[in-house]
Amino acid sequence: MLHNRIIQFFILYGIGLTMLFAIKYTMGLSDYVIPTIVDIIYTAKRIMPVYIWAVIESMMIAMMGHILSIVLASVIGVLSRINSFLGTFIKAGAYQIQSYPVVAIAPIIFLLMGDGIWPRLLITSMICYFPLLLTFVGVFTEPVSDIEQFYNITNTLTWDLKIKIRAYEHQKKILTVIEGSATLAMVGTIVAEFISAESGIGYQISIAMSQSDMSKVLIALFLIGLAISIYLTVLAWGLWTKISHDSQ
């Protein structure tokens, strides 16, 4: 699986670069607009240590934001189970909040909290929590009647047993959305850094953009893609190993 994801990423990145060079040479664009491969390699040698560190920093924040979102979505999902009205209310509320673009709310967060880890963490969580929340609320409010019936009849269905049954029965759904939202976590972090942070790979991209330096942007994209591929691979390996272990 590790090889699959990383090979897929290399193929996609290669296709992207090829298309870019195709545009450059068919339209006769200058090296200033789209740099040559030599320029990209030269820039990579120069800035790689800084960018690698920036990607690691962003990745750490993305992972923390991802975990925070999972915890928040779980707590709200569990709370929404209390009654169907609360579940519906939370679902509707989540849609309402999500209808505001987080990018538009992000400046307010930075104005209030300044730069640092917290605003980035918050924006990351806001971007990746939505699919998690909807799945968790759906899972925890949906009875598994064929298992719960016995406990209902014998009056032994406690709230934690109910959560355990529902989470177990929908574990594939939960793990798929956790895996899927990991990409959104990285997107959220980069968006936050791009808007207003003073470190991280999103910040480096914003500088590269202000310098109109496409080499730097391409190198940043390469590192981001590679980091996400590795994160998703490790996450998927961990989650699906757990499922196959449980089902044995």
Add this chain to the structure above:
Amino acid sequence: MFIQCKNISCSYNNKENPVFNDITFELQGPGFHGLFGESGAGKSTLAKVMSGLIVPDNGIIVNPLGHSQVVYTTNQERLPGWQTIQMHYESVLPKHTRENWQHMIHLFGIEHCMHSKFEQLSLGQKNRVNLIRYLLQDQPVLIMDESLANVDENMREKIILFIKKQFPEKLFVYISHHVREICKFCDQIVVIRSIGRYPRIIQLRGQNICMNKDLDPDTLKENMLEIVHAA
């Protein structure tokens, strides 16, 4: 002990096409009683109404014990996937029933399944595993909706005879498509007739065979014909 259904009407969503309308009958005393009818006649719906899982559109269930004392089980149930059968029994069945269920797993032929998970069992094994945990509950009324489906005939008979002997103080309502079995083992038989046939309910008597009671094949045959014609 009795359960009386008075003028019960029930429908899902569309009240113009009720599953059944104005059904009245009574099951008297402890024993092994049957509920018979063609597929779609409304047996499961009626059973759920009797156990309070479904509220009827009209009519009342008269049951001096209360709904909480009527337990409904079906062959559609499952056990939590993270437990083996042994773990599950130990967690849900009272400690004082341990000896009982250990005896029952041998008798029901599922002793070799105890360290397996529910999803690894065959349909017949699943149904037997599920039935044991319901039989050991304290409630005096148990409705068994196809609880012995996919179990071979000899084992089904063995289990029914055991239930009748072991729990003589309880009232069982046994839902099955096996006419012979219903006639042979049940005392009172409620036949729900197909939609369009009136009256919708006919009550008959079965052979009520127990461990030490002989079966007269001719009477059984007559009884079976009676039920088939009624349905």
